[in-house]
Amino acid sequence: MSIKDKVKGNPVLKKFVHWLLIPTGEARPRLWVKWFVNPILHKKGRGATIKWRTRIDVLPFNKFNMGKNAVIEDFSTINNGVGDVIIGDDTLIGMSNVLIGPVTIGNNVIFAQNIVASGLNHEYSDVNVPISKQKIVVSPIVVEDDCWIAANSVITSGVTIGKHSVVAGGAVVTKNVPPYSVVAGNPAKVIKKYDFEAQQWVKV
Known part of the structure; x- marks a missing residue:
């Protein structure tokens, strides 16, 4: 053991x-x-940068890895207390983002500003116990390669965002996003998909 x-x-x-x-x-x-x-x-790839005014609440019992040339901008918070936080190569985590593991972000991803991605939820089923005293539930978030997550978005636990997809500003993503899609709204819905035959983005 x-x-x-x-x-x-x-x-x-x-x-x-x-x-x-x-x-x-x-x-x-x-x-x-x-x-x-x-x-x-914790692993930090060559050229990876964490700006000075960030809050890095990472602990040794879960992973925190950054790929090469990845950047975490000022005023962001990274927390791996309940799950791994993995950030891929050439990925930007913009200003004032909050990432609470388990979260895996691929390569060449853009997180704009004021985004919350939390793989953590609080149980609330027992109304006789304060929510703060009930158990924590985790479900991984995955953001695949080449995505753009626009400002003020929220990504909830258990969501996978497919490759080369766009999350519009202010969207609340509660369900999986197919690859090569644009989602918007609260809750976020697919508004465009890339048509490989026509070689253009098409409204749905």
Whole structure:
């Protein structure tokens, strides 16, 4: 049995290790984790850049990987506390984005500004228990290669956005987006698809 499995299987030990990594009631790791552990465990491709005014709440027990020449702009928040965050090559995470894992973003993707992509949900089924005390549910978000996610969009947990698709500004994406599609609205719906025979985008 691995050390990780031993820690997970022992509630007391798990709570202690969690306290060592993260102050009680907070999401961001302790400075010693940020300075000495994360740089060793998490992968950052050549030319990848994280701007100074970002909040990188990443922990050693889940992945945080950036591909080559990927950029995370100022005022963004990245959190891998409940799932991996993977960012592909030549991908831009624009200003003031929030990514909460599990989230996988492909290569050559543009995230504009003020986008929220969260693979995390809070359970709320028991009305006798505060929502904050109920369990957390996770379902991975996948954004495939060559997509453009426009400003102020929301991508909810469990959604896959297909290759070379566009999410219009302000859209709330609650269902999978087919490859080579444009979606808009709340909830987002397909408004265009690329017709390979006509070689143009066609309204639907």
